[in-house]
Amino acid sequence: MSGIYHPTVASITLRATLGRKRALLFGLPAVILVLVTLAIKAAHPATSGWVSGILGDFGFTVVIPLTALIIGGSVLGAEIDDGAIVHLLATPVRRSTVIMTKFVVASALTMLLAGGSELVSGLIATGGATKLAMGLFVGALAGSVIYNAVFIMISAATTRAIAVGLLYVLVWEGLLANLVGGVRILSIGHYSLGIANAIAHDSSLHAGLSLTTAIVMGAVVTVAALGVAIQRLASFSLRGDAL
Amino acid sequence: MSTIELAGVTRWYGTVVAVNDVSMTIGPGVTGLLGPNGAGKSTLLHMIGGFLAPSRGTVTVGGASPWHNPDIYRTLGLVPERESVYAALTGTEFVRSTAKLHKLPDVGAATARAIAMVDLAGAADRRISTYSKGMRQRIKVAAAMVHDPAILLLDEPFNGMDPRQRLQMMDLLDKLGAQGRTILFSSHILEEVERLSGTIQVVVAGRLAASGDFRAIRRLMTSRPHVFGVRSSDDRLLGATLLGRPAVTGVELTAKGLQVRASDYGAFCRELAVLARKHDIRLLELLPSDESLESVFAYLLAS
Incomplete structure (x- = not known):
C-alpha cells in the first residue's frame, strides 16, 4: 500500500505543473521582492529600518502567499479544472497519498522560489548572513509550508481556488491580520514572523506571536487544512456534463 | 469479478434528477450506453467508475461498491470523456506512470503491451500535447488498460475521432469484448452503438428506457x-x-x-x-x- 508520499505522483505533478504556461508566473513575486530590495538598498545603502517592512510584512503576507497560491493552485486546482486529475485518481493510490505528495511538491517549489528570494533579499538588505536574514529565511520556509497546505485545501474544496485564495491573501493576511490584533492568531504571515523573530530577535519585525504559539498554530493549521483536503479529494465527484 | 450491477439507482443534483431508479446488470462483452446528451449516461458511468455517489440505490462493480474504494481500480479501467491528459508527458511516460501507480511487477512490459494494443508505438515517444484527438483517446485507453482490467468504462470514446480512427477504436473494443472483458461505453451516436454493440442500455431523461439486444427491443x-x-x-x-x-x-x-x-x-x-x-x-x-x-x-x- 502506498505511503504518504508517492514518487510517481510527485514526478507527474512536477512535470505537469512546470509544463503549464502558469509556471512562468511562479518566480514573479520572488523576482519582484529581490528587485525591490535591490532598488531600496541602492537608494538607502546606510539604513536598515525598511528591511523588516519589506522582507517581513510584504514578503510574508504578499510574496510568499502569492507564490504558494500560484504553485499550490497549479499542483491540484489546475488538474481538477482540466480533468487530468481523473487519470491519477482512477488508480489504487490512496487519495491521502495524492494530497500529501502534491503538498510536498508545492511546498518544495515554494520554498525554493519564495524562500530563496527571502534569503537572497535578506543577504542583500542586511549585508550578509545576519540573524535577521536567517530569521526571515527560516520564517519564509515555514510560511511556504503552511500557506501551501491552506491553498491545496482551497483547491480541493472549490473550483475557484485562485479567486478565493487571492481574497484570503488580500483581505485576511494583508488587511485584517495587520489591523485587528486578534486575527494574528489565525494568520500564517504572523506565524512566519513569530518563527523569524525567534532567530532574529528584532523588534522591528512586529512579531505578534511567540515562537511556541506560531509553531503550534502553524502545525494545527497545516494538519487541519491537509485533513480537509484529503477528505474533499476522497469525495471528489464528476458531474454529468449536461447538468 | 467482471459484472456491473445497478439496483434502483437514483442520482439528483438539488432539484434536478439526473438518473431515476435505474437497475441493470452488465456482464462480459461490449455494451453500449445509449442516449441523447443530458440523458444521464455520464452520471451513470461516473457512479459506476467511483466518481459519484448514488443518491439512492446501490452500484457494485465485481461485487464491491466503487464509491470511496480506490482498490476497485485494480479491476476497473476508466477512459473519461474529457480530453485532458498530462500533455507535458510523452505517451510512453503517461502509460508507464499509470503502470507504476498500479504497482505492476513488470512496468516496461505492461507499458509496451498497452501501447501496442492501441497501435501507438510509432508515436509513443512524442509529447501528448502533439497528439490528435484520436491519438489522445487511444493513449487514454492504453493507460486505462495497462493493468489488464476485467472491466473497462469509456465515456463517449468516439468523440472527435475521424471515421478511420473510429473504426480502429471499434475494432479494439470488439477485440477486448471478445476476450471476455466487460466493456461499457456511452454514446449519443446511434451508428456507433449499432456497429459495435449487440447489447444496449438506452437511457432517456435519466430513466432506463430499454435494455437488451437493440433489434429485439425494436421488435418489442x-x-x-x-x-x-x-x-x-x-x-x-x-x-x-x-x-x-x-x-x-x-x-x-x-x-x-x-x-x-x-x-x-x-x-x-x-x-x-x-x-x-x-x-x-x-x-x-x-x-x-x-x-x-x-x-x-x-x-x-x-x-
Whole structure:
C-alpha cells in the first residue's frame, strides 16, 4: 500500500505543473521582492529600518502567499479544472497519498522560489548572513509550508481556488491580520514572523506571536487544512456534463 | 469479478434528477450506453467508475461498491470523456506512470503491451500535447488498460475521432469484448452503438428506457409500425396482396419498390415469403428500413 508520499505522483505533478504556461508566473513575486530590495538598498545603502517592512510584512503576507497560491493552485486546482486529475485518481493510490505528495511538491517549489528570494533579499538588505536574514529565511520556509497546505485545501474544496485564495491573501493576511490584533492568531504571515523573530530577535519585525504559539498554530493549521483536503479529494465527484 | 450491477439507482443534483431508479446488470462483452446528451449516461458511468455517489440505490462493480474504494481500480479501467491528459508527458511516460501507480511487477512490459494494443508505438515517444484527438483517446485507453482490467468504462470514446480512427477504436473494443472483458461505453451516436454493440442500455431523461439486444427491443415495440423496403418481380401485385394481410398496416408504391408498414415484425416476415411463393413473385430485396438505432431512439424519446 502506498505511503504518504508517492514518487510517481510527485514526478507527474512536477512535470505537469512546470509544463503549464502558469509556471512562468511562479518566480514573479520572488523576482519582484529581490528587485525591490535591490532598488531600496541602492537608494538607502546606510539604513536598515525598511528591511523588516519589506522582507517581513510584504514578503510574508504578499510574496510568499502569492507564490504558494500560484504553485499550490497549479499542483491540484489546475488538474481538477482540466480533468487530468481523473487519470491519477482512477488508480489504487490512496487519495491521502495524492494530497500529501502534491503538498510536498508545492511546498518544495515554494520554498525554493519564495524562500530563496527571502534569503537572497535578506543577504542583500542586511549585508550578509545576519540573524535577521536567517530569521526571515527560516520564517519564509515555514510560511511556504503552511500557506501551501491552506491553498491545496482551497483547491480541493472549490473550483475557484485562485479567486478565493487571492481574497484570503488580500483581505485576511494583508488587511485584517495587520489591523485587528486578534486575527494574528489565525494568520500564517504572523506565524512566519513569530518563527523569524525567534532567530532574529528584532523588534522591528512586529512579531505578534511567540515562537511556541506560531509553531503550534502553524502545525494545527497545516494538519487541519491537509485533513480537509484529503477528505474533499476522497469525495471528489464528476458531474454529468449536461447538468 | 467482471459484472456491473445497478439496483434502483437514483442520482439528483438539488432539484434536478439526473438518473431515476435505474437497475441493470452488465456482464462480459461490449455494451453500449445509449442516449441523447443530458440523458444521464455520464452520471451513470461516473457512479459506476467511483466518481459519484448514488443518491439512492446501490452500484457494485465485481461485487464491491466503487464509491470511496480506490482498490476497485485494480479491476476497473476508466477512459473519461474529457480530453485532458498530462500533455507535458510523452505517451510512453503517461502509460508507464499509470503502470507504476498500479504497482505492476513488470512496468516496461505492461507499458509496451498497452501501447501496442492501441497501435501507438510509432508515436509513443512524442509529447501528448502533439497528439490528435484520436491519438489522445487511444493513449487514454492504453493507460486505462495497462493493468489488464476485467472491466473497462469509456465515456463517449468516439468523440472527435475521424471515421478511420473510429473504426480502429471499434475494432479494439470488439477485440477486448471478445476476450471476455466487460466493456461499457456511452454514446449519443446511434451508428456507433449499432456497429459495435449487440447489447444496449438506452437511457432517456435519466430513466432506463430499454435494455437488451437493440433489434429485439425494436421488435418489442409493437405499438409503432415497422417499415420495410421491398423490391420484387411484381411490386404492384405484391403490394395489393400484402394489403389484405392483418400484419400489414400500409403499403406505398415508390420508384424504388414498396414501402411496407407492418404492425408485427415476425408475422410480416413469415407471411411475405408465403405470399410471394403463392403468387409466384420473386423477392429481390427485403430491407428493414427503420431498424437503425435512430428509429428506436426516436420512438423511445417520443414515448
